[in-house]
Amino acid sequence: MRKLLQYLLEQGVATQKSICPPLDDDAQGLPTLTASACSGSSCSACQEACPTEAISVAGSESNEARVSLDLGCCIGCGLCIETCPTGTIAENRSTQTAASRREDLVLTNETTELTARSIEERPTIFANSLHARVVSTGCSSCDLEIGAAFNPIFDMERFGVHVVASPRYADALMVTGPVGRGMQEALKRCYEAMAQPRLVMAVGTCAISGGVHKGGYAEANGADSILPVNVYVPGCPPHPWSIIHGVLVAQGKSTVGPAVLRTK
Amino acid sequence: MKLTRKQVILEDLSNALKTATHEGHCRLGLLTSVDGTQLCSLVLDPTLGTAEYWETPLRNSYYRSLTAVLPETHWFERANWDLFGIIPNQHPRLKHLLLHEQYKRGFYPLRPQPLVHERAEDTDRQFHFLEVQGEGVYELPVGPIHAGVIEPGHFRFSCLGENILNLEIRLGYVHRGVEKRLTEIPWTKARFVAEAAASDTAAANALAHAIAIESLFELEVPARAQVLRTIALELERIAMHIIDIGGIGTDIGFLGFSTSMSRLRGKALGLAQLLSGSRFLRGFILPGGTKPVSAERLAAMLHTCQQLREDLKPVIAILEENLVATERMDSFGKVSRSLAREFGLVGVAARACGIEYDTRAHFCQGIYPKDAPPLSVEQNGDILSRTRVRIAELWRSLDLVEKLLSETCAGATSTTSSCIELPQQLPPDAVAAGIVEAFRGELIHLIVTGEKGQIRRYCIKDPSSNNWTALSIAIRNNLIADFPLCNKSFSLSYSGNDL
Numbered sequence: 001m002r003k004l005l006q007y008l009l010e011q012g013v014a015t016q017k018s019i020c021p022p023l024d025d026d027a028q029g030l031p032t033l034t035a036s037a038c039s040g041s042s043c044s045a046c047q048e049a050c051p052t053e054a055i056s057v058a059g060s061e062s063n064e065a066r067v068s069l070d071l072g073c074c075i076g077c078g079l080c081i082e083t084c085p086t087g088t089i090a091e092n093r094s095t096q097t098a099a100s101r102r103e104d105l106v107l108t109n110e111t112t113e114l115t116a117r118s119i120e121e122r123p124t125i126f127a128n129s130l131h132a133r134v135v136s137t138g139c140s141s142c143d144l145e146i147g148a149a150f151n152p153i154f155d156m157e158r159f160g161v162h163v164v165a166s167p168r169y170a171d172a173l174m175v176t177g178p179v180g181r182g183m184q185e186a187l188k189r190c191y192e193a194m195a196q197p198r199l200v201m202a203v204g205t206c207a208i209s210g211g212v213h214k215g216g217y218a219e220a221n222g223a224d225s226i227l228p229v230n231v232y233v234p235g236c237p238p239h240p241w242s243i244i245h246g247v248l249v250a251q252g253k254s255t256v257g258p259a260v261l262r263t264k
Numbered sequence: 265m266k267l268t269r270k271q272v273i274l275e276d277l278s279n280a281l282k283t284a285t286h287e288g289h290c291r292l293g294l295l296t297s298v299d300g301t302q303l304c305s306l307v308l309d310p311t312l313g314t315a316e317y318w319e320t321p322l323r324n325s326y327y328r329s330l331t332a333v334l335p336e337t338h339w340f341e342r343a344n345w346d347l348f349g350i351i352p353n354q355h356p357r358l359k360h361l362l363l364h365e366q367y368k369r370g371f372y373p374l375r376p377q378p379l380v381h382e383r384a385e386d387t388d389r390q391f392h393f394l395e396v397q398g399e400g401v402y403e404l405p406v407g408p409i410h411a412g413v414i415e416p417g418h419f420r421f422s423c424l425g426e427n428i429l430n431l432e433i434r435l436g437y438v439h440r441g442v443e444k445r446l447t448e449i450p451w452t453k454a455r456f457v458a459e460a461a462a463s464d465t466a467a468a469n470a471l472a473h474a475i476a477i478e479s480l481f482e483l484e485v486p487a488r489a490q491v492l493r494t495i496a497l498e499l500e501r502i503a504m505h506i507i508d509i510g511g512i513g514t515d516i517g518f519l520g521f522s523t524s525m526s527r528l529r530g531k532a533l534g535l536a537q538l539l540s541g542s543r544f545l546r547g548f549i550l551p552g553g554t555k556p557v558s559a560e561r562l563a564a565m566l567h568t569c570q571q572l573r574e575d576l577k578p579v580i581a582i583l584e585e586n587l588v589a590t591e592r593m594d595s596f597g598k599v600s601r602s603l604a605r606e607f608g609l610v611g612v613a614a615r616a617c618g619i620e621y622d623t624r625a626h627f628c629q630g631i632y633p634k635d636a637p638p639l640s641v642e643q644n645g646d647i648l649s650r651t652r653v654r655i656a657e658l659w660r661s662l663d664l665v666e667k668l669l670s671e672t673c674a675g676a677t678s679t680t681s682s683c684i685e686l687p688q689q690l691p692p693d694a695v696a697a698g699i700v701e702a703f704r705g706e707l708i709h710l711i712v713t714g715e716k717g718q719i720r721r722y723c724i725k726d727p728s729s730n731n732w733t734a735l736s737i738a739i740r741n742n743l744i745a746d747f748p749l750c751n752k753s754f755s756l757s758y759s760g761n762d763l
């Protein structure tokens with residue numbers, strides 16, 4: 001025990017000071033759209049490359065070409081960024097990617113300046129204390145990243161967030177995974193057992209839209225097909241900082257941040 | 265890997281499997297079907313590093329269960345009932361494994377034609393737990409939603425006082441239809457779904473997928489890709505073993521240790537991110553090779569890897585030297601070697617019972633079986649043994665990654681590309697498998713293509729499908745309070761089993 005204490009003292013504080021900083025240089029970020037003109041359906045390289053049908057390209061003339069990119073379906077594989085010849089799709093290194101409305105995750109190259117995303121920050125009663133019940137319905141990497149968000153490096157507890165073992169004590173329900181038929185009943189019951197006011201956070205692309213699983217016989221199409229969702233955290237899995245950002249959005253202390261483009 | 269195809273008639277199947285696995289050196293990799301009109305067995309021969317694919321045509325949608333002869337088939341048979349409607353008559357505990365009450369009766373997702381007028385239609389999907397009777401015996405239901413941050417599953421304990429008499433595990437809550445989805449999409453996009461089967465095992469799943477696809481084409485990937493794939497596979501093992509060893513600390517109440525481990529896991533994930541851009545190595549391994557990695561990144565990885573080893577040493581020593589911790593693990597949650605063999609356990613759980621089976625030593629994956637690390641084996645089959653196996657493997661994986669990184673940095677293979685182009689169309693009527701030692705153990709991806717080269721059947725066998733039974737065995741006659749720790753020491757995947 002003495003050795004452990006000595007070791008812990010020697011290690012000092014591991015916690016990162018800056019909150020939700022951009023991703024490290026070596027990390028792959030989510031895609032975003034820029035003002036560079038897209039050459040339209042004569043190209044469509046991104047749409048063909050995307051494994052989750054997150055992108056659609058319409059219009060053929062350069063000036064009419066419209067791309068729409070649904071971050072709620074995106075698993076962040078980076079293929080669209082690699083294939084885009086016009087620089088319309090670029091990599092966003094921001095970790096402030098959580099949004100409180102599903103529409104805000106759908107980007108189009110007509111509204112790249114995030115015009116849609118102008119919800120005001122409004123501290124909620126959960127601003128200083130938010131107890132969360134985590135219900136996993138998926139493949140565990142989102143759960144691991146939620147776990148990591150509580151480690152000494154990210155230390156989500158400093159924002160007043162605690163994981164609780166019963167919905168009775170919970171303010172927020174954090175859902176991970178695509179919510180297939182096997183979990184729908186349990187998830188609903190968990191939600192119903194929570195006292196009001198209560199929030200639902202969909203953490204990860206699966207929880208938002210079903211991700212790679214959507215549209216199958218298991219009806220794994222995301223949390224908002226059965227519950228009202230208040231906060232969406234895209235990513236497959238989202239970075240721990242993005243999960244923390246989701247919590248800050250839930251607490252009314254933040255909104256989706258501007259893109260931080262990778263400079264080549 | 266290439267598979268030798270064989271026809272085995274139903275009447276001979278049970279004996280043939282028994283001879284191969286009990287008297288020979290073989291093991292049953294998986295038992296499934298392609299479309300419900302046959303049984304397919306994958307028979308692995310570790311000594312030769314080969315595998316046979318046996319096809320057994322079925323006249324009806326039922327046959328005599330193999331479980332009584334080969335206990336390791338018990339979950340496969342349950343899954344086959346769910347997915348294909350094939351009923352194993354006289355199965356000692358035939359229950360649904362993957363599809364719950366929400367699904368219509370008679371719905372078999374992987375059977376192309378609906379089953380007409382079979383007995384299968386009459387069985388409901390109600391799940392009946394094994395009832396333990398006797399004075400004072402009570403049931404303790406836990407889940408599907410667990411107290412912590414973990415995937416869902418239901419545990420039904422039958423207890424007398426604090427003592428667990430029986431544990432029945434009900435899974436299937438995270439069934440997402442992964443195998444069906446893999447037959448619906450173009451194979452070029454399948455890798456993303458294959459990874460998501462259990463994305464804490466993304467690298468191993470991607471590797472098994474890639475090996476299966478490349479074996480269909482009978483193509484070899486460049487040497488550099490093999491090295492990078494091995495590094496990815498071992499990094500995944502390092503990161504996950506760190507979290508699993510740290511998790512043991514959480515369940516013992518040795519929190520300073522577990523927090524230190526979770527901090528160090530961040531370093532391992534940083535290594536993964538340096539290699540692939542993703543903390544979970546998503547998208548790094550693909551059919552044909554790997555994504556490119558720059559020399560600078562590899563050099564940075566070598567440095568971090570050496571640092572990680574130095575950082576881990578004092579922390580692991582703190583656990584190993586702590587008597588309270590080791591005594592808490594010693595002789596709890598035991599699985600005997602004979603039961604481990606009977607149920608075909610794999611991975612850490614098997615090696616902790618003295619079973620010397622690690623697919624890296626037998627089947628081609630990355631640079632293996634050449635240069636496979638020495639086996640880490642313990643004899644006691646308890647929580648302590650499983651933890652010790654993990655610790656030994658952690659050091660060995662670190663050794664290996666360090667060695668491979670310094671060789672690559674020295675430039676032996678750096679000029680060649682790490683990926684080759686594959687043809688667009690998969691070869692028709694072919695079958696191939698990828699067998700990989702994931703951090704949990706033997707992982708198998710099996711692909712059967714149809715007449716136009718489409719994927720007819722994609723079968724994934726996660727190591728956890730073999731090992732869930734071990735948890736039930738291990739916890740018998742232990743206390744309820746021992747369960748979390750025991751469960752952690754197996755560290756099983758729900759999603760990998762439920763698919």
Ligand code: SF4
Pocket residue numbers: 030031046049050051052053054055069073074075076077078079080081
């Ligand atoms: S990064 Fe997202 S949007 Fe782009 S191709 Fe991959 S999944 Fe699709």
